[in-house]
Amino acid sequence: MRCQEIRLTTVPTAEVTAANFGVFESDAGEPAPGEVLVGVLRLGLNAGLAHRLGGEGTAYGPGVGVGDVPTSDAVVEVLDPGDSDLPTGSLAVGKVPWCSAGVVEAAELHPIETPAGEDELNAHLTILGHVGFTAWTGMIHLGEVRAGEVVYVSGAAGGVGSCAVQFAKATGATVIGVAGSAEKVTLLTEVLGADRAVNRHDGPAVDLLREAAPDGIDLYYDNVGGEQLEAALDVLRPGGRAIICGAVSGGTRSDAPANCRNLIHRELTLRGFTVTAHESLRGQFESEVGAWLQEGRVRSVHTMFDGIERVPEAFESLLSGGSSGRLIVSMASRPG
Ligand SMILES: NC(=O)c1ccc[n+]([C@@H]2O[C@H](COP(=O)([O-])OP(=O)(O)OC[C@H]3O[C@@H](n4cnc5c(N)ncnc54)[C@H](OP(=O)(O)O)[C@@H]3O)[C@@H](O)[C@H]2O)c1
Known part of the structure; x- marks a missing residue:
């Protein structure tokens, strides 16, 4: 053929x-x-x-x-x-x-x-495929997002990010997303249900995040690394968590954030993961997210x-x- x-x-x-x-x-x-x-x-x-x-x-x-x-x-x-x-x-x-x-x-x-x-x-x-499973593993399984928490997602309008935002919302969290255009900001707030969204080209990441989350964040879902990770380490509340999923902003290299010491002073937790190591959870993901999809809570x-x-x-x-x-x-x- x-x-x-x-x-x-x-x-x-x-x-x-x-x-x-x-x-x-x-x-x-x-x-x-x-x-x-x-x-x-x-x-x-x-x-x-x-x-x-x-x-x-x-x-x-x-x-x-x-x-x-x-x-x-x-x-x-x-x-x-x-x-x-x-x-x-x-x-x-x-x-x-x-x-x-x-x-x-x-x-x-x-x-x-x-x-x-x-x-x-x-x-x-x-949402039911590889990117959905990645977002679910990071946000729900490892991030253990809880209702009422303030969550920040970078690359939020991308494949993984758009699922991560929706899963955090379905759990009852307050979600702030960052993306790279006015259209994507509108998608985040009007379609995906984010409570607030910022355009990363509007200023330094840390300033935009502080404005969007004046009382700090509890959980950061990182798709990009770089400036966004550094901003999150400055704005996470004491005891906060960051889930490290990707580092696209670094191209082929990925620099450590300059403010790593915040991990010590604020007792922060950084958790990286590779979704392929969590394949045994796929059935649980499919049944949970499949139900959310049926109920119209995610798309x-x-x-x-x-x-x-x-x-x-x-x-x-x-x-x-x-x-x-x-x-x-x-x-x-x-x-x-
Ligand atoms: N850990 C795992 O097991 C696993 C599994 C799958 C994927 N990943 C990783 O997860 C990440 C997201 O994957 P994806 O499929 O969602 O990719 P994607 O659809 O391309 O989304 C990534 C987003 O990153 C943003 N971005 C690009 N360059 C940037 C920069 N310099 N600074 C800040 N943001 C930038 C872009 O959005 P804006 O321009 O709108 O900001 C883009 O939409 C990737 O790093 C990928 O390698 C990890």
Whole structure:
């Protein structure tokens, strides 16, 4: 079966752009024992991949060299189940190459019910998917957010951040989000239910946070590191907690905050995590967040691009902060 795939064509020397990738015709291949041929319906893109282009692997996957096809989590349709017991035409989520169709390990696929509509289909890549599970692990499981607490979320309109904000709200916390544009600030307060939101380009992070939280914060959910982490360490109340999820603002390096001594004087706790180490909690996450979704207390937030040929453009847009929520590329309509 013929397919299209996206390969890295040049290693980025500075900013990653669409020009670092190309679209190529290829053969999807035949499933060997233990493998399944799938068609990709929706592909979710992750900013963290940028760190692996032309470089070393991380906990999330191997380094990506010139000629390699990157991978992401996706909603797929089973085209040829091989020797697996997955029915032809059934849907699943899993990590797949950036392609229109390809062969993947059956064990890597997580079957899902055929969704009732587009929103439910996309939710498997947002609030019910990898970014949702990341936000739930950090905010609910490790952050132990409680009703009445004041919570600050950076990268709050991004894939993980938009879920973290909603989970803290669903728990009854007061939530302050920071994002990079007036449109995202409006999304945070008007759609995601944040109590207050600030535009990080409006001034020094610590000043904006002090204004938004004059009595301090109890919990900080960090997606970006850098100036935002430093601001949070200055504004956290004694005994406060910070959950360290990501450090996108540092590019490939990540400096320690200059005010680390606040940890001592205010008895603060910093807790980093890698979501893949918490896979055993996925069932608990799915049932809790699935119920919130049914009750309309949380929703899928994403920016959609159409067509595999737009994957490079979509990835550039993700890295330049042009998207809200999870960035999803629609490759084909869902069956039926
Ligand atoms: N620990 C884990 O297991 C785990 C799992 C998944 C993801 N992550 C990490 O979680 C973070 C968020 O992932 P995501 O998928 O939500 O990414 P995302 O959708 O790209 O969101 C990240 C947000 O960071 C903001 N940002 C970018 N550059 C910034 C800068 N210089 N200073 C401040 N903010 C900046 C951007 O928002 P604005 O421009 O609107 O501010 C962007 O929306 C990433 O660091 C990712 O690597 C960690």
